[in-house]
Amino acid sequence: MAEALVNLLVEQLGSVVYHHTSEGVKLVLKAKKDVDKFRRTLKRIQNVLHDAEKRQVSDPAVRDWLDELKDVSYKMDDVLDAWNTEIGKREAEKQETQGSSDVDVRFSFHSNCFCLARLNEVTRRYKIGSAIKDLNEELTQIDVDKNKFSFQSTMPAALVNVEQPNPRPITSSFVDISTIYGREVEKERLVSELLRKGRHGLVIPIVGMGGLGKTTLSQLVVKDPRVQAHFDIKEWVCVSDPFDVIKIAKEILELVSRKSQNCSNVLQKLLEDIEEHIKDKKILLVLDDVWTEDQTKWESLRLPVLMKTCSEGSRILVTTRKQEIARMMRATNDMITLGKLSHLDSLDLFYNVAFLDREQDKSNKGFGDIAEKIVRKCDGLPLVLKTLGSLLLHKQTIREWEEVLNSEIWKVKVVQEEVFRPLLLSYYDLAPEIKCCLLYCATYPKDFEFRKEILIEQWMSQGHLNVGENKEEATQGREVFTKLVMRCFFQDFRQDALTNEIIGCKMHDIVHDFVQYLTQNECLTMVATGTRGTETLSANDRVRHLTLISALDDLLQSFISKFANSKILRTLATFSSSITAIESDLISQLKRLRTLNLSHNKIRQLPEKIGDLIHLRYLDLSYSSNLSRLPDGVCNLYNLQTLRLYNCQYLEELPDNMGKLINLKHLHVGYCESLWYLPKGIGSIKNLRTLDGDPSVHCSEVAEALSLGDLRMMNQLRRLEICTSSFGENAASEAEKAELNQKLNLSYLRLYLRYEPNIEANRVMIALRPHENLDCLVISGYHGPTWPNWMTTPYLTRLTVKATSLFCLLLGSYRPLK
Template structure:
């Protein structure tokens, strides 16, 4: 981690020398000496980090360097915080003086400024003293580097990589070289046999060393709808890992069967087993236990007994690296599938598929690639990781350098895949390395949310290397994409709006790798019985801690005593007793604090002392009713997550002092009244939701729709709910969305009031103006008769549009004129009887110019259009009109009166047609007549047609199959 820390500290030192505090002791000379030493050390860090794997003395030297780097980072951060605090106090003082002139009594903050000044001077002197002490320590470390004969760093190609487009990646969706194993597994899954008559289910272990693709192989089958959904009533995926904890596994199974059962929150095994036994009864299940390590007969058999009431033909598929697991689980020898290494040919096929993605093959590079692949020893993960690395290398020399790298000679790294990971890791810049290593704080099979992860990186100051804090999120996305390209992440979930990756996981071996590199800094701690931690934290070297479970839901005292240098604290237990009032008094260095999904009812006042805190996540604490006023003292706070804190009614006015707050998440806090002072947070970039409230007597003190106009930096996505609470269209205009060029996704929800028709809805909707950069728009619960004001039709970059629950509007707008629209969903427009040519943007007259209607539309959905009878077509001979030339999917759900489809559809490139639900009888009948069948003949390009729950055509082959 030192290689990642040092550049950050140098940047921090350089910026700090430019700042002064009134009355501050001058330490410019000390700071300049620190910069000199750090620059000298930085020149040899690459060599030092590569040598630490097998040289303990170098590893110790780097550890001492890390300690000093962390300390100076804390000191400089306190210095900068003092500057910021001084500025805020001056502003508060000015406001209070103004109040005094208006004969209002002097407030406490002003008094504290006057009488707190002496203490501030003392603190500044202490900072100067600590900088001098650290300089002495760093001088010694800088001198010792000469004992190791380090080579100075060379410029690596990856430094250039980050300045180019990095969002493209290769995801290998098929499994290469496992055809025979899959055929054998499918045969075992579909057989109706039980486990030798003793049990209704069969256990099938997939055994193989790490990096062979066991999990990917299991996922291939698990996600095959044709196999699994057709032959099993339910499917369940559970990540097990080490140790084998039957309560966690039982809870995961029970939650998959019935997430609403209160027994799933039990901390005892028996209620969970009873829940499983009840809901699995008579069902044919498919259960995957991924990454099983150390089960014993004692903790395996209770789970199996709970599954005995299932139907014959049920299956348990487990993946494991250990041969002994198959014996413990009672699997028959002929049901064990051993995954072996890939053949050279299959390994090379996988390598080439990624390494030469989107570029021409080169005979010279292919020959070197064959030699590199041989070093992978048939491990798919090693081949995939190295191929991802080689994608970024263009010259023969760069390929030869990888082939000849000394990493291959390291005996200390036993697993071949670790060597390939080291090669990719050292090709990363220090900035991207530290982002990767931070992921070690999370457990195996953890699903990373991209935005959350980037905000955590920001909180650790991993993204502020170049002094441009406005572009930190963009830089974080580039780093994330870089790690995706290098195959450090997998199992991607994409955003429907822009197709970007928003969630992902990390391969178990990659997780092992990052934990190997951070074993002294990142720690996952479990308390298994009173006073005894399973993984004891023994010293102050731990910087990032995840508390996975607690005994009796208590907060381990050892954290206070042994972890004073913590920078990250994640509490992952679902239940936690009230935190002690002094919970944070000793944890002064924390930057990132995640207490989400706990049962916290109160946040201690002492949280205000965490001067370094930049990220606070209290989401899903449903019983949390308030935040302490001291939260306003977190001057460095950048991210505050309060999602689904449903008991939260208000937040303190002191939040106005959070001048660095960039991200405020309150989705699910439907009754939260934001104070009007939120409008003072001019750096706020993300406000995910705004729930408009009727403030009653205190109406002037709450944040209203028009107050959005003060938040000029808003970007990303915004959902505005309860719009019917707005007074009139002027409030919508005052929101000034037209000035928010980085706001790309907007949801306008008018609320679920019982008023039949609300004329005010139209006034409010018309009052909005948006920037033309807007990419997606959802309008929900709109109860006026006229829809789509002129500003919607001016959204030339709009790619997604959805209307949901618009019951009184009977005519569709000319949406066909939107030039960039790719996805359109019209849901519950119950007054629409006819979709005419005006929907296409076509008038009734013969067109004089060429018309291209819906030029980029790919997917069109009509849902629950209960009165819809007619969809009007156009004259076939009209060659001046092009309609939906990009349409690939059409979905019609519960449109019971629709009679036929328009003739222009068969001219589109439509590939998938779904007419779903038992309530489309007229349209289904039309398909059974000559009209419908003639339409199908003309639309021969449609590969998948599903009507009334039956397949008419699947993968281009005609069929009739019950759903």
């Protein structure tokens, strides 16, 4: 996580020196020098972070050093964020007082960040300069301390060979068939693919997360008598990482020639020699543990071309953790995805290892009951089952077995070494910002179903999606999510019935243990055990992400107060809790929050001081069944990007000054049954990407309500759900003002029409013509005499899904458009 945080800071510091207030007053010269020095020091440290991130797993001193670096980096991030917040507020305030022509709603900002807007210019600049100077001294010492670790530089990466701290074991085709369980179906399918006639399906990838048994399955199949008899040559190459083309070619040559050779280092010569030995022979080549996604490296090896000189029916079998590899090899149609073992197969495997030569214990009900629970905890991962089985093989008493069952598995050294190793290898292969996104999942409880869009919005709130990328954060977030899916870090997917897009998933318990292990100093889950305490308390003054489970109303304040440094918290999330109120005193302890998730509680009200959380980007109050209104203080959350109010059934109104939330990107108000309209001020939020829910967007001018015409400035919208009502004689004119046809970024549109049939309905639908870039369209409640032309002609050329209903409910039927 330190690597991504430092990358972000280096970029921010590159521009902050030249950033100035609306009055044109730059940072004082001394602060400019300190910022430059801080950035230079940070860039030196940046060069060794890749090595440090790896070594922290086995070296506590390195982890402590990284923790100190993260402390300073977080502090600097807070300084820059507060400074930029002040600048943004003052510039917006100046624009407002000058009377910007395209802003309809007037308001004035109330600033309360640490460098107060109303202080004189000298005092404000002194504070920012002083804070940066102090942090500079801390970072300089951290830079000095790094030298005692002899880190290897990874800059530039192409010139440095960084060795893995836990190198991947070299595999071979040897296998003990007696220890393999539950892969009969996969084995028979794979054997069938290998024995198939013809050249179709030349490359067959086996894909799955680390520890599922891809290598073991391949070994089993290679030893199958049918496969042995079918192929003239059967060779096994452990590819691993890095993908060294020369080395791989040399190994293949030595294998197919059946002797050690004084091989050339010229790739072309090696490939020619290989071709000579495999020509007109039926060959099975296994490439185990392929990682590279570099198309040029794969093509330079020319294996598919070489295999054409072999006899028909030759095959290349590939094991990998990445679906991208199958795509690169153009073999997705023949891909075999390895899943978890069934519970019965898991039991068989576990029993075979744990009760080796102990038949008397195998029939003991006490051992059996514990074994059942342990096997369920392993959740079908063969590597984990074998590791824990081997651990328990040497434990002779039920008490010892119970201790293993009740302990956190990452605290068991053998499990760290044997189970987390494949996960660590997958983790090391991720880009820094993707690592941050994966580790943030430690803030969720086990077996929790992630909602993809919620997870992406939370990644955004933590700044994980704006590291060196010149693209929309949500788009980058979906790419990160997809990569984590393809690397098998997520499972149990739930798809949207309309679009077939993945909208939810879970994380395997072992993967969850793994991310908690890596974030043990930053993420903490506290579970209430009654009315007076928690199962886990922390004296760690570095915890920045706190999750509360089963928290009661009167315990929330005491939970927070138990921390040595609660004021550095960046995430506060509650699950299965019954909180009814947030006290003003609590807000004063949470000034650094970026993410506040209070969904599924019984909150009646929020304090006005909620507006003091100047760093807050994400606020979720969904399913707050007792919440009737939001305080005006919410409108002071200048940096707020996401506001989730989904299913707040008794929420009656939103504050009139919502237009002050000029950085708001996602507003979710679905199923707020008592919220009949949105405030007109929302129309001035130009950055809005998502507006979804049930409150009416009026088709006529209503003084306090958002109308269709107020949507005209929201040209950044990606997803729009609007409910219209009160169709008068000027409704079509108002609908035209929305200018949906100008919103070229809009990809999803849902129109929910609440009104009695009349002639104006068709005119409104004509006026609501979206841009031709639309991907998905849902219309419900339309009773017009005809469909508008833009729906019946090939205007929406990119449309992949269209759903319509004549009723006020979406029935779920849809047809893909050709």
